[in-house]
Amino acid sequence: MPSSDMLYFKLTVNSDLLVVDAEVFSEDFINTESxxxxxxxxxxxxxxxxxxPLTLADMKKGDVFTDHLLCGRIGGKYYYLKMTAEYTGRGYVLSFSRSQYLKEPVVSSENENLSLVTENYLGAFYRTDRFGNLIYFSTKIKDMLGYTPSELIGGNLRRDYFLSSKSYDDIKNTMLQTGRLADIEVSLKHKDGYIVWLRVSSVAVYNDKGEYFGSAGYAKDVTEQKSNAEELSHIKNLLALKQKELDLVKTNFKYQIKPLATKGSEAEEATLYHARLSEMGEMVGGIAHQWRQPLSALMFIIEDIRDAYHFGELDVPYLDDSISDCMTYIRYMSDTMDDFRNFFRPEPEKELFNLTEKLIEVVKMQYGRFKIGAVNVDIKSDLSSLNGKNNVILHIEHSIGVKVFYDRPLIDGGVVIYGYPNLLKQVVINLINNSIDSITYKRSKGGLDVSEPGNILITLKVEEEEVSVIIEDNGTGIDEKTLELIFKSDYTTKPKSKGTGIGLHMAKSIIEKSLNxxxxxxxxxxxxxxxxxxxRVSQTSK
Known part of the structure; x- marks a missing residue:
């Protein structure tokens, strides 16, 4: 590379500014004869x-004029060169050499602005002239815009690369007013036609006379981060909308529970419908609570990504981890809604179903209530009558979350029931809610310490021809008088505002008539x- 004072070529020009002779001093300009x-x-x-030309026309004999300018195309390329012009009285001698403004900055304590740029934004170094034309770009730009540096030189940012001329004008005005740009995001056109986002930090460059001569700085590709930040913002807005929809559903359910007084078998169906709507209202409240924590977590992750971006800590691994966390929370919320929808879908016919899977689903659906009531839950298997092992299938720690343990014989279809799975789910939900209410009441009366969790144990006792679902709690228990009446219609120990007396009566009816x-x-x-x-039935029987 020639030094800054080494001539590239020299032109002899007449008074009409026509080139009459050319001398070449560098192999880069072998086509200068043309x-x-x-x-x-x-x-x-x-x-x-x-x-x-206007500046040359104003010169007098003996005057020398120096400037830095963009030449080209010479041999198919643009060159930013230092031009020294001398007027001889009959014409001009124009000498062209390398411009010192093309050198990447050497950072020192004397140039605080460029030091800040270099330390914080190691992207592609670039230079523009006073008109916004690109006069230098390091090789890193190929990965950003698809152009080679030589293809970019001579291109005008305002005319050729910015999507909006107004955006360029606003940024240039900021540069002229403050002398620098810090953390500015700009959108440019890629060679292949799509949009590329660059984060730019630069300083204004002035000549010895104090005149604005262009800018120098670094540009870093942030297209991927920008796209993902916008996607996460969209997810945040979508989740907020879904939360509003859920709140609306909950409100509407309050007005859907009306007396359905009919006779005979229709009365029982109406009562069942009433019970399911009541359970629906309870579950919507639980789901709203279940969503609150993942929504808060998603908002925290989004804010954390923004902070990491502003502090220069956002890279691809960081972003991948954040997106993975977001997707985990979103899948959890989606699964919750799927369980909710499946619970209330019509069941026109009986079907074979895996009892273990349904118990896991229904217990996971109630996590919101367990968290509110400070209740831990376990589902265990009892295979002792089959000479099998007893295993923990699921564990819920109310302050931590849900953990499912894989029990292959049970989860892979080992316990098959013939009937209506969603009706069974309704019975289990009713029993679980009763247990939570009992534990809460016992805690309010001092029977449980405030810091002591409630416990619900669900045991799946499997035998050759039948299976038992045993639900135990550490609540208040049931007195002898209540045990005699507990499955009667309209009997309840709860206040009228909290109980209808149909829950356990309907549970008994469902178990006996729908599930045999x-x-x-x-x-x-x-x-x-x-x-x-x-x-219990085999998978092939019905």
Missing amino acids: LKKQKVSDILHVDYQSYI GKIKAGNTDLGAVFTITLP
Whole structure:
């Protein structure tokens, strides 16, 4: 590379500004002979074609004029060169050498602005002239815009690369007013036609006379980060909309529960419908609570991404981890809604279903209530009558979350029931809600310490021809008088504002008539226990 004071070529120009002779001092300009008999303006970039000839015309004999300008195309390329012009009285001698303004900055304590740029934004170094033409770009730009540096040189930011000329004008005005740009995001046109986002930090460059001579700085590609930030913002808005929809559903359910007084079998169907709507209202409240934590977590992640971006800490691994966390929360919320929708879908016919899977689904659906009521839950298997092992299938720690343990014999279809799975889910939800209410009441009366969690244990006792679902809690238990009446219609121990007396009556009806099973209630040393016994079938029987 030639030094800054080494000549590239020299032109002899007559008074009409026509080139009459050319001397070449660099192999880079072997085609300079073709410039003879051309006007000086023809070898200059369009933005210099008026300015330079007028300046030369004002010169007197012996005057010397120096400027830095964009020449070209010479040999198919643009060159930003230092031009020294001397007027001889009959014409001009124009000497062209390398411009010192093309050097990448050497950072020192004397140039605080460029030091800041270099330390914080190691992207592609670039230089523009006073007109906004690109006069230098490091090789990194190929990965950003698709152009080679030589293809970019001579291009005008305002005319050729910015999507909006107004955006360029606003940024240039900021540069002229403040002398620098810091953390400015600009959108430019890629060679292949799409939009590229660059984060730019630069400083204004002035000549020895204090005149604005262009800018120098670094540009870093942030297209991927920008796209993902916009996607996360869209997800945030979408989740907020879904939350509003969920709140609206909850409000509407309050007005859907109306007395449905009919006779005979229609009365039982109406009562069942009433019960399911009541359960729906409870579940919507639980789902709203379940969504609150992941929504908060998503908002935190989005804010964290923005902060990381502003502090220069956002890279692809960081972004990938954040997106993975977001997708985990979104899948959890989606699964919750799927469970909710499946619970209330019509069941016109009986079907074979995996009891273990349905228990896991219904318990996971209630996590919001467990968290509010500070209740831990376990589902365990009891295979002792089959000479099998007893395993924990699911564990819920109310302050931590849900963990499902894979029990292959049970989860892979080992416990098959024939009936209506969603009706069974309704029964289990009713029993779980009763247990939570009992534990909450016991805690309010001092029977449980405020810091002591409630516990619900669901045991799946599997035998050759039947399976029992045993639900135990550490609540208040059931007194003897209540045990005799607990499955009667319209009997409830709850205040009228909180109980209808149809829950356990309908549970008994569903178990006996729809699932061909039995249900009974009792007490343990810790609290109440309900046992549901159902006939077990093979996957091929019906």
